[in-house]
Amino acid sequence: MTDANDDARAWALRLTATAVTVAGTLPYITLKLIWLTGGSAGIDDPVMLRDGGFFGLNLLTFGLDAVALLIALAFVRPWGFRIPAGLILAPMWVGIGLLVPLPLVVVPVFLADLFGGTPFVAGGGPVAGWVFAVVYAGFTCQAFGLVAGFVFHARRRWPGMFTRRTSEGAAGPTQELQVFVAGGAMIVALILAAFNLSWLLGFAVGLPAGALADRSLASWLQGAVSVLLPIAGAAGLLAIVRRRSGRPLWVPVTLAWIGSGGMFGWSMWMLLVTLTPTALKAAPGGGAMDLVTLFTLLTGLVTGLAGAFALVEREHENAG
Numbered sequence: 048m049t050d051a052n053d054d055a056r057a058w059a060l061r062l063t064a065t066a067v068t069v070a071g072t073l074p075y076i077t078l079k080l081i082w083l084t085g086g087s088a089g090i091d092d093p094v095m096l097r098d099g100g101f102f103g104l105n106l107l108t109f110g111l112d113a114v115a116l117l118i119a120l121a122f123v124r125p126w127g128f129r130i131p132a133g134l135i136l137a138p139m140w141v142g143i144g145l146l147v148p149l150p151l152v153v154v155p156v157f158l159a160d161l162f163g164g165t166p167f168v169a170g171g172g173p174v175a176g177w178v179f180a181v182v183y184a185g186f187t188c189q190a191f192g193l194v195a196g197f198v199f200h201a202r203r204r205w206p207g208m209f210t211r212r213t214s215e216g217a218a219g220p221t222q223e224l225q226v227f228v229a230g231g232a233m234i235v236a237l238i239l240a241a242f243n244l245s246w247l248l249g250f251a252v253g254l255p256a257g258a259l260a261d262r263s264l265a266s267w268l269q270g271a272v273s274v275l276l277p278i279a280g281a282a283g284l285l286a287i288v289r290r291r292s293g294r295p296l297w298v299p300v301t302l303a304w305i306g307s308g309g310m311f312g313w314s315m316w317m318l319l320v321t322l323t324p325t326a327l328k329a330a331p332g333g334g335a336m337d338l339v340t341l342f343t344l345l346t347g348l349v350t351g352l353a354g355a356f357a358l359v360e361r362e363h364e365n366a367g
Contacts, residue, residue: 057199061123064195068119071188072112074181079109092173100323107319114138115189122196128204139197140351144308145316146190148276152268153183159264207362213292213299219360225288228353233285235346236277242339243273253335272309277343280306280350288357303354310347314340 081088082105087096095101118138121127127135202209219225245252247270251259283302286292292299317340 061196061199064192064199065119065123066192067188068192068196069116071185071192072116072119075185076109076112076116078178078181079105079112083109089175089178090173091175095173104319104323111142112189115142115193118142119193119196122200127200132204135200136355139193140304140308141312141315142189142193142308143197143305144310144347145312146186146193147305148272148309148313149183149186150190151272152265153187155268156263156265205362207296208300208358209295209297211296211361213286213294213296214290215296216290216361216364218290219364221356221360222288222290225353225357226285228349229281229285229288232346232350232353233281235342236281236350239277239339239343239346240274242335243270243277246270247274253338258336273343276306276309276313277346278306279303280310280347282306284350284354284357287354300354300358303350307347307350307354310343311351312347314344314347318344 078089082090082096083102085096087093090096115138118135121130121135242252246254246259247267249259279302283299283304283306286294286299287296287303321337321340
């Protein structure tokens with residue numbers, strides 16, 4: 048009876064996670080479809096709809112959210128376990144990296160604006176303020192729903208990740224190389240974190256004049272996340288490959304996953320926006336900012352790949 052109750056509870060939680068994800072995804076996809084087909088809902092500047100860059104970014108983000116929706120459905124269907132692991136892990140690595148940091152910014156900003164009596168997003172831009180509220184509320188729902196759904200999926204598909212200790216298992220043939228790569232990633236991550244911390248504290252090191260002027264609470268929180276992501280990713284990878292910690296393996300895996308995915312996903316998005324001029328484009332970074340963005344992307348990619356190789360080697364060791 049207990050097992051049956053546990054299974055029913057797990058199923059209800061998985062279904063709830065998928066429902067939350069769908070609730071956050073459908074309004075966003077609907078809005079993107081309206082814009083891609085020429086509709087102007089939420090657009091205060093009609094000229095922007097004729098912008099090729101705006102169309103391209105909308106097509107890309109529509110595709111990303113469509114994939115998120117399919118994966119959310121896979122988490123509650125039997126065919127989800129027949130999908131090749133890479134087709135689940137790769138998009139979830141980028142998706143979790145993009146989505147998990149958002150509630151850390153959106154929720155405090157929303158609460159501050161709510162109790163401060165100011166609108167969540169100021170008007171006057173090419174896109175109506177309510178659009179940002181809908182979009183970021185949807186992203187927050189996706190963050191919670193996809194993470195919860197993925198955890199339930201992973202616990203059934205790769206149970207060893209949740210039962211083993213980080214220190215378990217003998218060192219594999221590539222451990223020395225893994226430690227070397229992880230150590231290099233940590234050095235670069237600390238440099239990236241130092242740059243972001245200096246900008247967070249108001250030192251315009253390597254930035255053009257006025258780059259730090261008129262910063263909002265959201266800017267401060269985004270800066271804090273930019274400091275934490277490289278350190279979390281590199282520290283998680285280093286713990287995985289050194290195998291000295293007695294903590295559960297899922298702890299450093301989570302750190303490495305969110306840190307590396309966040310570095311890669313957000314840097315990729317920033318570079319795409321920089322290279323695709325639209326009316327929504329923020330003031331140009333220039334100076335050291337673009338270089339830090341590029342190295343953050345590369346460090347996130349290296350950290351994620353190194354972590355994947357290390358975990359695959361562990362699985363082969365346990366299977367042998």
